[in-house]
Amino acid sequence: MSYSQSFRIGKGEKVDLNHFDPDASDGHHDKQSASAEMAELLPRLQQLQALLYAENRRSLLICLQAMDAGGKDGTIRHVIGPLNPQGTRVHSFKVPSPEEAAHDFLWRIHRQVPARGEIAIFNRSHYEDVLVTRVHRLVPKKVWSQRYRQIVDFEANLTAAGTRILKFFLHISPEEQLRRFKQRLDDPGRHWKISDADYSERELWPDYQQAYAEALAKTSTAAAPWFVIPANHKWFRNLAVTRILIETFESMQMAYPPPSVDLEEIRQRYHAASTQPISTS
Ligand code: AMP
Numbered sequence: 001m002s003y004s005q006s007f008r009i010g011k012g013e014k015v016d017l018n019h020f021d022p023d024a025s026d027g028h029h030d031k032q033s034a035s036a037e038m039a040e041l042l043p044r045l046q047q048l049q050a051l052l053y054a055e056n057r058r059s060l061l062i063c064l065q066a067m068d069a070g071g072k073d074g075t076i077r078h079v080i081g082p083l084n085p086q087g088t089r090v091h092s093f094k095v096p097s098p099e100e101a102a103h104d105f106l107w108r109i110h111r112q113v114p115a116r117g118e119i120a121i122f123n124r125s126h127y128e129d130v131l132v133t134r135v136h137r138l139v140p141k142k143v144w145s146q147r148y149r150q151i152v153d154f155e156a157n158l159t160a161a162g163t164r165i166l167k168f169f170l171h172i173s174p175e176e177q178l179r180r181f182k183q184r185l186d187d188p189g190r191h192w193k194i195s196d197a198d199y200s201e202r203e204l205w206p207d208y209q210q211a212y213a214e215a216l217a218k219t220s221t222a223a224a225p226w227f228v229i230p231a232n233h234k235w236f237r238n239l240a241v242t243r244i245l246i247e248t249f250e251s252m253q254m255a256y257p258p259p260s261v262d263l264e265e266i267r268q269r270y271h272a273a274s275t276q277p278i279s280t281s
């Protein structure tokens with residue numbers, strides 16, 4: 001089965017994240033075998049990105065969500081990093097600035113959506129407004145509970161304008177999170193990533209899982225599906241996301257645009273130019 005099918009949340013599906021195994025790796029045993037497959041997949045992904053850019057008709061929006069240390073940055077480095085920076089844009093959504101907070105929650109999001117031909121990657125997204133906002137009761141239930149519908153409508157609007165939307169929840173276990181926190185502590189190169197909130201947020205794990213479950217269930221649509229990616233193994237996470245990107249692009253039946261010039265005429269001009277060297281002296 002395609003990964004787009006096997007990791008996808010169906011429209012209206014009830015979600016209990018306890019039923020998703022964060023250790024799953026679809027029979028891949030180790031990093032080596034995954035690297036071999038990635039070495040074949042990445043050139044294919046690069047070709048498809050080039051086609052999206054050349055076609056200049058549609059765009060792709062990738063939303064990445066996860067618990068702290070869930071692997072959003074690593075996914076961007078390994079899967080998006082190999083792509084052509086021209087045509088790719090990453091945006092990280094942090095605690096809203098005063099200006100952002102003075103607007104509706106989708107205002108800052110809409111400004112960052114991809115233009116035709118582009119891939120935009122959201123490192124966190126509008127989903128924070130039904131996750132952290134809900135868990136910390138930053139707005140009343142009456143407000144956040146309406147946001148699922150508002151998000152579905154917003155995404156439908158983007159889809160109608162030619163944007164494909166893929167939303168990935170990188171699913172790790174609390175034990176794996178703690179292992180990664182330890183690695184951060186042990187590696188001076190990663191100390192900058194440690195935040196005061198890491199451990200207090202971790203204590204809210206069940207609340208977050210419930211908020212995620214509801215967000216996934218209420219906003220996974222045919223046009224903008226959610227995928228729950230087993231993410232305890234970084235190498236499998238990268239492989240799964242890469243395959244879903246490729247499968248999505250392949251389903252889009254992209255084509256190079258026809259030339260905008262008369263090729264026969266250009267060939268004649270080429271011929272004339274090649275017989276009349278430009279003097280540079
Ligand atoms: P990081 O991704 O580790 O740089 O952290 C960004 C922080 O910003 C996380 O703690 C997010 O939960 C927080 N954040 C992102 N969007 C929002 C939002 N809309 N409201 C409140 N906090 C947010």
Ligand code: MG
Nearest residue numbers: 068069193195
């Ligand atoms: Mg963080």
